[in-house]
Amino acid sequence: MGVKKTDIVLLDENGIRCDGRKINEPRRIMIKAGVLKNANGSAYIEFGENKILAGVFGPRDVHPKHLANTDRGILRCRYHMQPFSVGERKNPAPSRREIEISKVIKEALEPALMLENFPRTVVDVFIEILQADGGSRCAALDAAAVALADAGIPMRDMVSACAAGKVADTIVLDINNEEDQEGQADMPVAYMPNLGKVTLIQLDGVLTPQEYEKCVNTALEGCKLVYEVQKKALQEKFFGDDAK
Amino acid sequence: MDDVKRKYVIPGDVITTGPYRAEENVHLHGDKIIATTVGISEIYDSGVRVIPLTGMYIPRIDDFIIGIVKSHTSLSWELNINSCYAGILPAQDVFGRDFNPKVDDLTSRLKTGDLIAARVANSDRSRDPLITIADRDLGKIEDGELLKISPSKVPRLIGKRGSMIQTIESATKAIITIGQNGYVVVSGEEPEGLLKAIEAIKTVEEQAHVPNLTERIQQMLGSNSE
C-alpha cells in the first residue's frame, strides 16, 4: 500500500504482471504437513507472501455442550490474523471480515468431511495468518485441508483453493495483494478435485458472463495445481522417501 | 498375499473403479472407490480398503485398551481412552452387584490419573463407550511408563502374529502392554532395556509405512536373530 497507485503497471505489453508472473502462473506455493506436536493435525503454507499455520483438534467433546449435534459431528473454524501480519498493526480482536471468512472456510471444508461418523463431537480448525498477502483465505483453506487429512478426519476428497481475477481487462490466475487492491475483480474458489464440486466461490468486481465463466475455469486450473502441492506435502510426511 | 495390490493414498485418491466392495476408509462415488484417509490401500478378492496411517481411535467391542481416569461421578468413572469419546467405567464393574453409591467411595479403588488395562464392553453411535475391567489381566496398572502412539500404528507395533512386539521384548527384557487405542505401557527391571524398548517403539511409529520393519528393529536392537 506504500506504493502510489499510479506507479504500478499491473500488466505490461508482454503480458507480464507486476510481480513478474505470466497470466496463468501461480505464486510460489510450499506446504508442510504435520508441523505441530500437540494438534491432532497441522500444516504450514507459504503462498506468495502469505505465511499461514493451521491446526486441527478432534473429533472431541463439544464445549459448550448445547452446541453438540446428536446426528453428526460439527465443524468450527477460526481464521485469525496476527496483529503483525499486515502493514499497519491489526487489532487482534476478530473483525467482521475475519468472522465472515471463518464462515465461508467452514462451509468450504464441510462438504469434504464425513462428520456423520462422529455424532456429539466437534472438529476445531484454527488458522493463524502470520503474514498476509492477497488470497489469504484460499491459502488458509489449502493449509486447513492438509491439516484435516493429517489429523485423519475421514474426507470424501481434498479441498484445494485458488483465486483468479481480472487485472487490466485480462483474466489472470492467483491475485496478489497489489492486484487485489488495484485490479478489477477477485474471485476466490475452492474445489474438490476428484468429486468435481466447487465448495467456495466469492466475487468482488464486475465481470461479463463470458469473463465470469473464464474466471471460474482459470481458478479451477489453479486449484488443480494447488492439489498437487497438497498431495506432495502429505506424501512427504507419511510415506517419506518411499513415495514415488 | 501376493495378489493383494497395495498403494499409498491420501483422501480423495481414486483407488480403483469397478464392481468392488467398499470396505474400511473408502467411499463409493459413482463407480469410483475413493480413499477417505491417508494410508495404504489394498485391493483383495472383491474388496477395497485403506489401512490408515493417522486418525483417532474408534472404540470397537472387545478391544483391549489402556485408559486414564480423568474424573468420576457417584456412579461411574470417566476415562480418557484417546478417542473422540470418553470411556465410561460403571462403579458396579469394580464394586460388584451390591455397589451402593451412598456407602462406597469410588476414589477408594481408582482415582484421577490412574492407568487401567480394560476392554470395550459396548460401543455404539448414541452413547459414550462402556468400559469393563471385570476379567483376568484387566484392572489398575501399578507400574511402568506410558507412551502414546497413533492408534493406526498399533497393528504395526504388534507385528504379524506378534513378531514385532516379541522382537522388542526379548531384546530389551521389557514388558510391553499395548492398548488398541494407541496407549502403550512399558515396564521392566533394567533401566537400559526400558530406554531401548521406548526408543524402538518410537521408531516403529515413525517408520510404520516402511517395509521389513521387523528386521530393521532387530538390527537396531542388536538381536541378530531370534
Add this chain to the structure above:
Amino acid sequence: MTSSTIIDDLKKKKILALLKEGQRIDGRALDEPRQLTIDTGVIPKAEGSARVRLGDTEVVCGVKVQPDKPFPDLGDRGIFICTAEILPLADPSAEPGPPGEEVIELARVVDRGIRESGMVDLKQLVLEKDKSVVGIFIDNSVTDYDGNLFDACSYASVASVLSCKLPKFKYDSSNGSVSKVEGEFSAPPITTIPVSVTMGKIGDTIIVDPNADEWSCMDGRITITTNAAGNICAVQKGGHDGFTPEQLVQCSKISIATGAKIRDILKQAGGS
C-alpha cells in the same frame, strides 16, 4: 439462527418429492422469485427509505446522509456503508446482542453486491478532497423472517437509495466546517441498479429465492449480483454442499435473467 430452524420431516420429504417433479411447495416455478412489494418513503425522517416484502420476509431500510471525514486512503470518494440486522421480533430464534456469523455475512454480502456494482458514483460525493465527503449510511432491519434475507435486504437498500434525496452541503475552507443548505436536494449519482439473486441448491436442483421451509432443507446456496448491463458484480457461495462448475454457470444465467425482471420492479418503486 435462520438456518438452524428445524423443519418437520414430513414437510421436508414433501419439499424434496415435489422438487423431483420440478415443483415447489408454494407452487412457484423453480426460477420464480416470490412476490416483491416495495414501498418507498416510509420513514420521512430518513433521507431515503423502503419497506420491502419478499413473500413473507419483511425488511425496513433507511438511508441517512451526512457529511463525514473520508477514509484515509480514499480521500477522493464519498462513504458508502450498508448494514443489516435481524430484529428480535422477526423470528423466535433471533436474540438481541452482538451479531453472529450469519448476520455478519448477511450484512457484508448485501454491502458488497451494491458496492462492487458501483451503483452510487462515490467520486461525486466529495465536498473537499481528503477533508470532507458525503456519507451514505444504509441500515436494514429485518422485521419478519421467511427465508432469503440476502435479496430482501439488497432490494430494500437499492430501493431506499433510489428514492433518496441528497441534501446539499457546503464546505467552508476557512474553518473546515460543513453546513447543510436548507431546502436544497438532489438525486443521488446513480450509475446502475444492482440486483442480487439468491439461489438454493437442494440435491441437484437449483431454486430461486427459497422461502423459510426451503431454506432449512437447502444443501447449498449462492447469491449473485448483476448490474444493469447484465454483468456479474459479486458472488457468494454458502451452505454445506458444493456446486459443480456447470451449476455455477447455470446460476449466473438465472441471476441475469431473473435480475432483469426484478430491476424493473426496483426502478418503478424508486420512481426513476
